[in-house]
Amino acid sequence: MKVTAPRSVVVLEGIVSTYKTTQAGRRQAMAYHVPGDVPDLQSLHLKVLDNSISAVGLCRVGFVQHDAIRHSMRAHPRLEAVFWRSTLIDAALVREWMLNVGRREAYARMAHLLCELITRLQVIGLSSDYTCLLPMTQPELADALGITPVHVNRTLRDLKAAGLITLRSRRLTVHDWEGPKAAAEFDPIYLHLGSDEAE
Template identity: 65%
Template sequence: MQALPVQTAELKADQDIVREGDHPTRCCVLLEGLACVYKLTAEGRRQIMAVQVPGDIPDLQSLHLNTLDNSVGTLTPCRLGFISHDAIRELCRAHPRIGGILWRETLVDAAIFREWMLNLGRREAYGRLAHLLCELVARLRAVGLVQDDTCDLPLTQAELGDILGLSTVHVNRTLQELRAAGLITLRGGSLTVDDWAGLAAAGEFDPAYLHLQPRRT
């Protein structure tokens, strides 16, 4: 199989990759760092719809939808790979299994979005945050970025608030509650899960919706 032509770029934290209303001609693959899919209210208040980890393609829908209905931005410094739509379409025509893999990617994204809707709509702040942390650790573990239940998670309390629909004060208080319960240690942009079973119970976390596949060794 011929290698895809990929253009790489490095972006600082808090930079837009694509914006709502854009008409992209390429997709981006997140190679390093954390990014997010988000929308803004008329007053400029941000709601983060998804957190992207390395290996994700946050704007895959642009392959078939001409106009983006959301923005994608960096949460941390990121390294990205950009692949033209034409190259992806040609690859899918030549290798139909690749098209199936990309279709599966969109279905998993939809499953995660449904779980986020439940989390935001029906769980209290304590459970919301516990569930989010469980999910991020599970997804980072799947791509080899968790060591001994510890991973880099340099998200600010304001960013957590934009994800969970909570004020910064409420996020701070909830983090303190999770720490006091002995579930997590969050220090210097590093998260350690001290009690996985307890954190999962607090967030009612069941990883089935992530449809993770075991890593091959």
């Protein structure tokens, strides 16, 4: 745990991960955050954070002082509802990831993670035709899915062999959206994107 800084992180480009680590150094990613996200907004009200934040591949972040956020909320009261909604969606992400790691097999876990990323990146214009950059290394994917890097490799190979995805030079393409979606029982309602974006 660490004392929070008087500022919050805003993801501008790339992807960051929130994670926790055991005393032995084993990492469990709790969520991925895409451009526009503020992964530590709770630090506005909590003096100590119980998780860490790390870049996943190349990324660019900005920092907003808490005093500036508070001033903006006083000047524009509707912002408070926007920030509150953002933290509720972050909590929904963590709950879905808990279910993913705790109750789905590795193949479904991977399919779910890929469906989530594609869906979220489509909404912000960083994915089209079910294609996006996938900057995570296999060890980073292992940290997100609670499996070994070897199992990650095998699971990706199985998805490729089934003709569902292509992954070359960190560029992911999902060829049959309904395939991984069905395998993962992926329902984007937990992302709270609205009916148009969640189709």
